[in-house]
Amino acid sequence: MRQPMKFSKIPTATITRLSIYSRYLEALAQEGVKIIASDKLAQKCGINPAQIRKDLAYFGEFGIRGVGYFVKELLFEIKRILGLNKSWKMALIGIGNLGSALLAHQNFIRQGYEFAAVFDVDPAKVGRRLPSGQLIHHLDELEQAIKDKDVEIGVIATPASQAQAVAQRLIQAGIKAILNFAPTQLQVPEGMAVENVDFTVKLDNLAYHLTMGNT
Amino acid sequence: MRQPMKFSKIPTATITRLSIYSRYLEALAQEGVKIIASDKLAQKCGINPAQIRKDLAYFGEFGIRGVGYFVKELLFEIKRILGLNKSWKMALIGIGNLGSALLAHQNFIRQGYEFAAVFDVDPAKVGRRLPSGQLIHHLDELEQAIKDKDVEIGVIATPASQAQAVAQRLIQAGIKAILNFAPTQLQVPEGMAVENVDFTVKLDNLAYHLTMGNT
DNA sequence: TGGTGTGAACAACTTCACAGCG
C-alpha cells in the first residue's frame, strides 16, 4: 500500500506540458531570471498554476514554499525527466519538401536531437550529400544503418501510401519510437511510441471552429 | 449562472476524430466500398467502436441499424459538419524552409484549403514569384491583402521570436483562426481558434517514453 | 439477426482550496 508506486500513471498531457515549461524556463534562464513562481509560469504558458504544481509533483518536490522554483534547477530536472540529458539519434525517411525542411531546421530543433541517417528511394537523391552533410542512403540500407548508428527514433516524412511499410521496417529494425508526419494512423505493436504531426487534422479543427462560430 | 448554453459542448477530440474518419472514408469510397460498420472503421482508425457512434451521435443519426453506414453519405455529412463543403483561404507568413515545404505540399493539402496570400520580410524574397504561382508580399501588406482576398485562416511559419507579433497583426486584421508552426504558446483573445503544430514537443514525448521504457 | 444509438457506469484529467512549510 505504502508502495512508492514504481510507475504511477503519468498523463501524456503532463509530459507535453513539461516540454512547454522547459521551453519557457530556457527563455527565463537566458534572461537571467533566477526564481519563478507557478502563477507566473502558468501565465506565460496559458495554463492553470495548480496544474503546473501537480505536473511537477508527479516527479518530486522541486519548489520552495513561499518562494517558488529556482529556474535553472527546475529546468535541469525537467530535462532529466524528459530524457533530454542525453542526445537522441534519429533516422529521417523521405527527403521531399518536408524532409528537407526538417533537415534545414536541424539547428532549430533543440539540442539533443540529431539526424544520424537519412533515406529516400528516389535514384536522383540517393548517393547525394545534403547541405547539412549527411549522405542520402537508399531505403534498402535502413536496417543496417539503424544498427550501425544506434538510431533510436524514426521520423517518417514519406507520402502516406508508404508510411505503414516504412514503419514496419523501422519496427523490424528495432526502433521503439516514431515521429510520423504522414497523414495516416500507423498500425504498430503494443509498447511502440508513435507521435503524429498532422496538420491537415489541425486545419479541419480550425474549419470546424470557423463554421460553428463559437469558442 | 444558469445560462442554457445553446450549443451542447462537443469535445475537441471528437472533431479531430471526425477528421480522421473522413480520411478513411475517402479511401473506402475510392476503393468502391459502399457500406461500413463502426467496428470495421474503428479498427482502421485504432479507436473504440462506441466512440465512433457517440461522436456521430452528437450531430445526428447517420447509420442504419443492423447494417452500418453508407460510406459516401457519411463522408458527405462529416465534411459538412467540419465545414469542408466550402473552400478556405489561408495566408502564409514566413517563407523559410517550412513555409516553402507547406506551399509545395499544397496539392497534398486536401481540397478545400488554399494559400491565397503569402508574406515574408526578407527583401531577397519579397516581390518574387513562387513556383506555385503566388507573389511574395511584404508583411506590411498583410492587413490589406487579408481584406482584399477574404483570407480566413492565418498560417504562421515564422521564427518563434516573431510569431506573437504576427499573430497580433492577424487578429487585428480580423482573422479568427490561426495554424501556428512556431514553437510558442500564442496569447490570443477569447474566441480565437489556435492550433499548434509543434514537433519539438512531440519529440520530447518520444524521448520520455524511450527513457521510461514503458507504454 | 446484427449493428446502431444511448443512458449509465467508469475512467481520466483539471481545478479548487487549504494545510504545511520555508
Next chain:
DNA sequence: CGCTGTGAAGTTGTTCACACCA
C-alpha cells in the same frame, strides 16, 4: 506571509451494455 504540495471536488471524455429497430 506567501507559495508549494496535495486530498478532495468537479469536470470532461471514454467505454460498457443493451434496448431498439432496419
